[in-house]
Amino acid sequence: MTSRRRSLPPSLPRRQRGLTLIGLLFWGGVTAVTAVVAMKVFPTVLEYYTVQRIVDRIAAGNPSTVPQVRQEFDKATQVEYSIQSLKASDLVVSKDGNDRVVIEFGWDKEVDLFGPVYLLIKYRGKSH
Numbered sequence: 001m002t003s004r005r006r007s008l009p010p011s012l013p014r015r016q017r018g019l020t021l022i023g024l025l026f027w028g029g030v031t032a033v034t035a036v037v038a039m040k041v042f043p044t045v046l047e048y049y050t051v052q053r054i055v056d057r058i059a060a061g062n063p064s065t066v067p068q069v070r071q072e073f074d075k076a077t078q079v080e081y082s083i084q085s086l087k088a089s090d091l092v093v094s095k096d097g098n099d100r101v102v103i104e105f106g107w108d109k110e111v112d113l114f115g116p117v118y119l120l121i122k123y124r125g126k127s128h
Contacts, residue, residue, distance in 0.1 A: 058072045
């Protein structure tokens with residue numbers, strides 16, 4: 001019996017793969033900045049969706065007068081402590097062609113990021 005041995009090709013130097021320290025620091029910095037911005041913006045987005053939900057609920061009830069709309073919004077803001085950027089007087093109340101109440105709202109929010117850097121978010125919405 002003859003044994004045949006396979007000969008392997010001469011090994012080439014293998015190039016290591018992975019993340020360098022500089023790359024790790026860079027991506028760590030990008031991740032940290034993104035996380036800080038997300039943590040500062042999230043409460044304002046939550047406030048917008050809370051206002052949208054309340055406005056939709058009020059419009060679904062089809063109130064008959066503008067003061068009634070504002071009064072219901074004031075009651076809702078007493079319960080929902082997260083609404084601080086919008087007052088009942090900021091609501092624009094009108095009626096569409098089907099005699100349904102349409103409530104529009106909007107505000108600008110400045111989010112302080114760091115130092116002299118701010119993020120300006122313009123929230124606009126109306127009842128569905």
